[in-house]
Amino acid sequence: MTVVEVLFLLLGLVAAGSALLVVTTRTMVHAALWLVVTLGAVAGIFLLLAAEFVAWVQILIYVGAVVVLLLFALMLTKAPTGPQPDLDARRALPAVAVAGLVLAVLGTTVVAGFHGVELDLDGAVVGSAQTTGATIFQQWVLPFEVLSVLLLAALVGAIVLSRGTGRRGGE
Amino acid sequence: MPLWWPLLLSSLLFAIGVYGVLVRRNAVLVLMGVELMLNAVNLNLVAFDAYFRDVLHGGQTFALFVIVIAAAEIGLGLAIVLLVFRTHGQIDVDTMRELADREEPAVAER
Amino acid sequence: MIWVVLLVVLVPFTSAGLSLLVGHGGEVAERGIAVGAGALGLALAGVVAFPHLGDATPLAHVFAATTAAGPPIELAFYVDPLSAVLLLLAHTVAFLVQVYSLGYMHGDPRYPSYAALVSLFTGAMTLVVVADDLWVLLVGWELMGACSYFLISHHWELPEARAGAVKAFLMTRTADLGLLFAILVLGLRFDSYRISTVMAAIADGGFGRDDLWLPAVLLTAAVVGKSAQFPLHTWLPDAMPGPTPISALIHAATMVAAGVFLVARTYPLFLSAPAALNLLALVAAVTMLLAAFYALFTSDLKRVLAWSTVSQLAYMFGALAVGAWSAGVLHLLAHGAFKALLFLAAGAVVHAVGSTSMTAMGGLRDKLPDTFLTMSIGFGALAGVVPLVGFFTKDAVIGATWDAALHGRLVWPWLAWLLFASAVVTAVLTVAYSLRAWLMVFLGSPAGADLAEGEVPEIAEAPPSMKVPLYLLALPTALGGLVVVYPEAVLGSGEYHLLHPELGLVMTVLVALTAAVVVRAWRRSGGRDPWRPRVLPQPQVDRVYDIGLVRPVMRLARLARAGDRDVIDAYADGAAAGAWGLGRVLRLAQNGNVQGYLMVVVVGACALAVVAGVVA
Structure with a gap:
């Protein structure tokens, strides 16, 4: 077993375990913090899989921006800081069943489809900032620009939605 | 490293995300489940990128795009959550039943 | 001359249409149309009839004929002394009835439709009298039945007028079936619907004594109904709630006379x-x-x-x-x-x-x-x-x-x-x-x-x-x-x-x-x-009809209604109830819980994926 494999198993365990905690913890702020751990572990796996730039973006945007945003949202909606007994709806069993079904379908597919296929990471092109940047601005420049328009639309939408009052008067 | 390891991890994360979306009552926590699912997809993309040794880095580039879209999504989602909080006073998904069909139909039984 | 015959037929119909069209447009107009058309019809009938009385040769003319398979149906007219005298009779009585009605129906709000129906009645009788085609005769024959129905029920606010009208209509219509079948039998036997042709063929002989009993008996049934003979006689007295001039028209010149006329017209058939x-x-x-x-x-x-x-x-x-x-x-x-x-x-x-x-x-x-x-x-x-x-x-x-x-x-x-x-x-x-x-x-x-002075009605x-x-x-x-x-x-x-x-x-x-x-x-x-x-014990005959016909028909109608309600409607009602129940079940899913919906969506997506994987 190579070092990469050991590291992957460890990081995978951390990611899966913290993800479970994200969806099961009784304290909302803890859920956000466990999400940080999950995202960090996934970023580590990205590093193992030669996606260097994606890993850093994951850390920057997810951990740096999204989780902070989520924490702000929790604060703005006056979420209680202590543990909440009724944080989950009373349909845990069907939800578990559905999630298990999803896992079964997806897991069966990937295991059956790629059983015995080795992932050779030696000598792989590492997705550094330079290579990734070159690829994006050469081959993927059109989707990139479209994405910028989408971001603009999301920005406008978020502003309109959160401005709230005014024309939506009476609420 | 067998390819199915990261793929199975991705599936696991996705299923956990589904569970979170289905079971959480707080809208912000539901959004966290969505983030987990998106991350599972990213893991999948990156794993296949490494496997195919893609010269164009399609997997990694799409992972980046998904991250961007996720950021936009979380921004809009949180704006909606704040709006709901402002109008309803709370963000409990279970109590938002405006979509329910609970009106008795106008046509009476003969 | 033959065009005058056509005019005699058309004038009453036109007058009826005009009367209805003018309607309550003005008393002078509607009365003028009714009486004027009556006078014109009488004059034309005289022009047609007088030259054909006595030993004159009968007038026969075919205006149009169908070209479809089978014996042709012809718009054919035939005027012989019998037609001529009946034409005179019908138009004289009709004209006098129209004049008489000026006084009798004075102030009646339904005068326009009344005058129109009298004209229509006259026209129908004219058609019967001058028709040389059995189908044309049937048209006039049935028109008279319909007109008598409307005229008997002129005072439709009286229940006995309505009952009498319905009774007259049903009894004569039932008997009219005899005429219809007689026409079909004669058409099959002689390959022609022209009365003059058929009667000439019968008069020429070649038919045994028992050869023609079926159409003759069928015609007898028809005239028994139309002319109110036993056992279909009860409708005529019950038609009395109609206005009295109408009774004069029906009893003297048109409706019941048509029965006798039909026998006289097809007399060679009866003789055989x-x-x-x-x-x-x-x-x-x-x-x-x-x-x-x-x-x-x-x-x-x-x-x-x-x-x-x-x-x-x-x-x-x-x-x-x-x-x-x-x-x-x-x-x-x-x-x-x-x-x-x-x-x-x-x-x-x-x-x-x-x-x-x-x-x-x-x-x-x-x-x-x-x-x-x-x-x-x-x-x-x-x-x-x-x-x-x-x-x-x-x-x-x-x-x-x-x-x-x-x-x-x-x-x-x-x-x-x-x-x-x-x-x-x-x-x-x-x-x-x-x-x-x-x-x-x-x-x-x-x-x-025996009443006191002054109470005696003026x-x-x-x-x-x-x-x-x-x-x-x-x-x-x-x-x-x-x-x-x-x-x-x-x-x-x-x-x-x-x-x-x-x-x-x-x-x-x-x-x-x-x-x-x-x-x-x-x-x-x-x-x-x-x-x-x-x-x-006059109602006895009616009672026989009641027990033998009316009650079974009513029972059948009730049965049909029950079948409609309990069998046919049951399917429609069942479909409605089924949709209703299904809707109740489906409504349970529409509980407004987004996560519940999402759960179904995920399960459905998984199912689709499995199906796709299995099929592919």
């Missing part, structure tokens, strides 16, 4: 079918006696006249049954004249008194002098008093039955004897009921005599528009006997045996004796009803 003649003789013998008895005991003036019509029509059928074609046709003409007169006069009486019950009348001779004079002539003709037309034609009919009883070959001898006896007894009864009605209406003490003579038609009809009633003396002038030359002087003498003695008995009974009763009116 002894079964139909025997049936006709039996029906006539039973009907004339039965109807006369009913007329004897009813106390309603209009019903007396209605029953007398049934009885007199039976005379005509009796004459036709024993082969006396001319006697039957002449009695039809005479009856048309005096029955129209009687009904119009009765209308004048009813108009003045306000009731049709004879017990409410009496002593009207001085108050209604014109009506008294003309109606006396009418009753005299009905009873067969010597110089009037009824005496001659009835004498001719009874003489024909006497001849048939002695040496006739057309019907069974015992039936001819029965017919003769029935005719004589009916003649006596006719005198009795005519005299009774005349005495009760015009003589004796007024109905209001009774005034009818307006001139009603009086003039009475006198115009009284003229042929009084002098029509000349036609019987010189029948060649009307019906063409031939062998006639219409006058039976010794029989006429016997009948006159019988009439005088009966009159004496009735007057005696009347005197004894103190100037009131000579005998107690009683309800004869």
Whole structure:
């Protein structure tokens, strides 16, 4: 077993375990913090899989921006800081069943489809900032620009939605 | 490293995300489940990128795009959550039943 | 000339359409159209009819014919002396009825539709009379049924008017099926629907005595219904709630006369079918006696006249049954004249008194002098008093039955004897009921005599528009006997045996004796009803229909309704209930919980993925 494999198993365990905690913890702020751990572990796996730039973006945007945003949202909606007994709806069993079904379908597919296929990471092109940047601005420049328009639309939408009052008067 | 390891991890994360979306009552926590699912997809993309040794880095580039879209999504989602909080006073998904069909139909039984 | 025939047919129809179109546009306009068209129709009918009386060659013309497979249906007209006299009769009575209605229907809000229907009725009868194609004849025949329905129910706010109209319509329609099937049978047998062609083929011979009994019997059924003979006689008296001029029209010139006309028109067919003649003789013998008895005991003036019509029509059928074609046709003409007169006069009486019950009348001779004079002539003709037309034609009919009883070959001898006896007894009864009605209406003490002064209702003579038609009809009633003396002038030359002087003498003695008995009974009763009116078991026939037809039909209708509701509707209701229940179940899923929806979506996506994986 190579070092990469050991590291992957460890990081995978951390990611899966913290993800479970994200969806099961009784304290909302803890859920956000466990999400940080999950995202960090996934970023580590990205590093193992030669996606260097994606890993850093994951850390920057997810951990740096999204989780902070989520924490702000929790604060703005006056979420209680202590543990909440009724944080989950009373349909845990069907939800578990559905999630298990999803896992079964997806897991069966990937295991059956790629059983015995080795992932050779030696000598792989590492997705550094330079290579990734070159690829994006050469081959993927059109989707990139479209994405910028989408971001603009999301920005406008978020502003309109959160401005709230005014024309939506009476609420 | 067998390819199915990261793929199975991705599936696991996705299923956990589904569970979170289905079971959480707080809208912000539901959004966290969505983030987990998106991350599972990213893991999948990156794993296949490494496997195919893609010269164009399609997997990694799409992972980046998904991250961007996720950021936009979380921004809009949180704006909606704040709006709901402002109008309803709370963000409990279970109590938002405006979509329910609970009106008795106008046509009476003969 | 043939275009004038077409005009005679079209003028009444056009007038009917105009009357409805103008509607309540103005009294002068609608009255002008009705009477003007009546006068124009009468003039045209005269133009058509007079050249064809006597020995003139019949006029036949085909305007159009269908070209489809099978024998062609032709718009064909045929005018012979029979058509000519009936054309004259129908248009004369129709015109006089229109004039009379000016006074009688004055102020009636439904006058426009009334006048239109009278015109339509006339047009339909004209069509029947001049038609040379059986289908064209059927059109007019059915139109008359529909018109009679509408006219009888003119006062549709009265339940008995509605019931009478429905009864008349249903009974005549049922009988009309006979005509329809007879047309089909004749068309199949002779490969033509033209009456003149078919009758010429029959007259040429080549058909056995039992060859044509089916169409003849079917036609008999049709005319029995149309002319209200036993056992379909009950509709005519029940049609009395209609306006009185309509009764004159139906009883004298159109509806019931059409039955006699049809037999006279298709007479060669009947002569070749002894079964139909025997049936006709039996029906006539039973009907004339039965109807006369009913007329004897009813106390309603209009019903007396209605029953007398049934009885007199039976005379005509009796004459036709024993082969006396001319006697039957002449009695039809005479009856048309005096029955129209009687009904119009009765209308004048009813108009003045306000009731049709004879017990409410009496002593009207001085108050209604014109009506008294003309109606006396009418009753005299009905009873067969010597110089009037009824005496001659009835004498001719009874003489024909006497001849048939002695040496006739057309019907069974015992039936001819029965017919003769029935005719004589009916003649006596006719005198009795005519005299009774005349005495009760015009003589004796007024109905209001025992009331105090001032409470007696004011009774005034009818307006001139009603009086003039009475006198115009009284003229042929009084002098029509000349036609019987010189029948060649009307019906063409031939062998006639219409006058039976010794029989006429016997009948006159019988009439005088009966009159004496009735007057005696009347005197004894103190100037009131000579005998107690009683309800004869007339409803019995209706009860037979009720038990045999009406109730089973009603039961069937109930069954059909129950089947519709409990079986057919059950499917529709079941579909509705099923959709309803399914909706209730599906509504459970629409609980508004987004996460619940999402759960279903995820499961569905997984299922699709599995299906895709398995199939692919």
